[in-house]
Amino acid sequence: MHKLIASVAILFLASLFTSNVTAQSSDELPNPVLSSFESWQNDFGAEWRIRRHDNLPTAQFLWGYHADAPFIPQNDGDFEELARMAFDKSYDMFGIDDFSLKLRAVKHLNLEQIATTNKVAVEFGQSVNGIEVVGGSAQALFTPQGDLLALDGLALPHLRKFNVRPQNDRFVAVSVAMNEYRTLEGGREPNFVAPPELVIVKHKEDKFFQPRLAWSIELRNNENITSPAGRQIFIAADGGYAMLEQHNLIHNQQADGVISSYATPGTAAHSNSNPPTLQTMAYMNVTSSGSTYTTDINGNVSIPAAGSVTARYQGPYCRVYNQSGSDHSASATFSTGGGNTLTMNTAQSENITSQASCFDSVNDFKIWLNSIDPTDTHMDFQVRTNANLNSTCNAYYDGSSINMYSAGGGCNNTGFSTVVTHEEGHWANDRYNSGNGGDGFGEGNADVFSMYIYDVAIVGEDFFTSGGYIRNGNNNRQYCGDGNGGCYGQVHADGEVLMGALWKVRQHLNATLGNAAGDLTADTLFIGTMNAYNDSSIHSVIEEHWLVLDDNNGNIGDGTPNYLDIDGGFRQQGFPGVDLDLIQILHTELGNSLDEAGPYVVDADITSVIGSSVTAAEVTFTVNDGASTTLNMNNPAG
Structure with a gap:
């Protein structure tokens, strides 16, 4: 601690650090919310922060510090009770009625693998007398010991007297x-x-x-x-x-995208210069003697006796339907012992290669997700995948299937890697309850799934027969500000803001931590936010959600382990960023004096809370409302 002294009446600090600026100034909040927030700070710490909901007269996000658990949770039911207690305590901020909250999930987030602390997310849906509130949700985030870290509310407030009896036929x-x-x-x-x-x-x-x-x-x-x-x-x-x-x-992949190959290497499209290669088929169902068996992640399968084996592009996580002919199948005879093989698509035709690549890509999604979080079951279902639709230059998700088009019209077949996983990313947005918001969130977040799964910035490489791609995470499309969603007038262009920011976060993490650790950190925090929050629109609160998950001591004010990389990525894409509390000032107020001559001594203890040194400070004062005078403060402690 360094003590700086000068003769002055009013203290002003100038140092190398920025002061803390909350995401939303408190005086913008409605009075009941402000009063409740001040009471919360008095009870649980002044370091807490609050963000107002853009479209409701209530708070949306309470974060920045921690509140001690009233009891130590022993099971998921205890975490649900802690979450309900927290929303009850903060009722004047969020206004969410407990009776309307219906538990969706208690998710234990494994974040230790990226050198921060594990966390537990509790998610509620919202309904009144069994009638669902569309998009109504509330989330609470805890330490494994039950300390509260954050509350996030997208639920409608004050529904106790809401009438659910329809008047219209x-x-x-x-x-x-x-x-x-x-x-x-x-x-x-x-x-x-x-x-x-x-x-x-x-x-x-x-x-x-x-x-x-x-x-x-x-x-x-x-x-x-x-x-x-x-x-x-x-x-x-x-x-x-x-x-x-x-x-x-319907969420289309328009002709501004990229195409990849059918079971071809890498993420580029199938072409003469990038022909199919033999790929193992993970999680594929095979039949033998009337029974069904499933391959493992490496394509291995065991059957109880020698006999004929038949395989199709079908498994627990994907079912491919060929829209331009019969579904491909292949058979072989397995002998007792090892060394048996069954090869599909030996002709390497475009039609069958598309089916193979669709199947392979959907399973890439599942394998990647569970490599990050083996307990995440959101995508544990059979994805209906329609291959070779009789049209060209498109792909889309429609709420119950993903659909890939045939080659033609200057475009390659769209059944490949990043296009398939982009469309499945739309499905994941729905499964995680974030949805596919029309401001570009749905498109941008689906792109993030594709980029993170394959660790590439390009979505849809060689979509066109002439080359090129659909979108690039290295784009420089800037964020237009909170409340200005959809400012570029087209959902794919609007989505480039989000996919660009999160790709740059990944790049910064790789530069700091190395490629493997950086990828793991980005992947883990991304899947963590999908589990812990329902970000349905592109908004600066997304960065705050990332930082709370990255934090390891329940105090955002002193930064997080990866603050500079996360904040840097968002700022690079035009987001406002999050400022930190980097210094602490303890100042003894000057008392009244009849001595007009002075001197007046200002005594302040100024400390860096991040381990750095405060190198300089100034004080500014006026006499009889005259011009301001600034003096350097002395540091007697050296």
């Missing part, structure tokens, strides 16, 4: 939805209409979201595979039959 609502669908899709008729479901939606009225009772109706038209159409339309159920919201269910 569901069948009339379906008719209205069909008319809206025709308008949205340029006159096309839906050939599938799902039964209406009663839900509560967040409807923007003036400045804030308001809860509205609605009929949720899914409508699709898949007759034209070159342009499939699907919408989730929400028609008011509380009077008026207005369309309150609508979600596009």
Whole structure:
């Protein structure tokens, strides 16, 4: 500690450090939220920070420090109870009614592998009398010992008196939805209409979201595979039959993308210069004597007796459907003992290579995910993968399948590596409850899955027969600021902001930690945020979510193990970044004096909280409201 002294009336510090700036100044918050937050700081520490919800008069994210556990949790039920207690304690900030919270998951995040501390995320959905709040969620983050680290609320507040009895007829609502669908899709008729479901939606009225009772109706038209159409339309159920919201269910990979090969090496497209090579088929089902067996991660399988074995592009995590002919299968006879082989796609045709590559890529997703977190089960289901659709230059996810197109029109077959995993990334966004927000979040986050799985910045390399790619994590498309989502006017372009930021975070981590450790850290924090939070839009709070997971002492103010790399990556893409509390000032206030001549001694203890030295300080003062005078402070301690 260094003591600096000077003759002055008012203290002003100038040093090499920036002062702490919270993500949202407290005076912008509504008074009840501000009062509750101040009480929280009094109870649990002034280091806590708060972020206001952009679309609600409540807090969204409480973070920055830790609160001691009222008891030590012994099981997942205890963590659920701690989370409910935390939201109850913070009710005046978040306004989330406990009765509306329905437990989704308690997830233990293994973060020790990246040299920080393990954490436990508790996720709630939201419903009222069994009626789901669309996009309503709340998350609490704890240490394994139960200390609270953060609360994140995307749930609607104050729903205790909300009326869930519909006033509108569901069948009339379906008719209205069909008319809206025709308008949205340029006159096309839906050939599938799902039964209406009663839900509560967040409807923007003036400045804030308001809860509205609605009929949720899914409508699709898949007759034209070159342009499939699907919408989730929400028609008011509380009077008026207005369309309150609508979600596009089709997430296309447009012709600005990249194509890769079918079971070809690397991530580039199948071509004469990059022909298929023999790849082992992980997690593939094979049949023998009427029974089914599954290969391991290296493609190995054991059957109980010698006999004929048949394999198809089908397994517990992927089922490929060939849309331009019969599904490929191959058979071989296994003898007793080892050394048996079965080779599929021996002709190496484009059609079958696409099926093989689709299957291989979907399993790449599963293998990568469980290499980061073996307990993560979000993608433990059979992904329906349609290969070789009779059209060109596209790929899409529609809510129940991923779909890859045939070669032609200047494009390679889209059934390959980063295109397949991008489309499955959309599915993952839904499975993790982040969704595919129209501001570009869905596209950008799906790109992040592809980039991180294959450790490449390019998504869709050689998508076109002439070369090129779809998107690049090294792009310089800058963040437009909170509340300005979709500012580039096209979801893929808007998504480049997020995929660019998270690729640059990965690059910074690699430069600091080395490639293997940097990749593991980026992958672990990314999957951690998917489990701990539901970031459904591109927003600066995403960096804060990363930092809380990276923190190892419950105090964001003194940084996190990888703060510089995370913050640097986000700032490079135009995000505002997060400032830290890097110095502490203890100052004894000057008392009143009748001595006008002085001198007046200002005594301040100034300490760096990150182990560095404070090299200089200044004080600024005025006399009788005159001009300001600045003096250097002395350091008698050296």
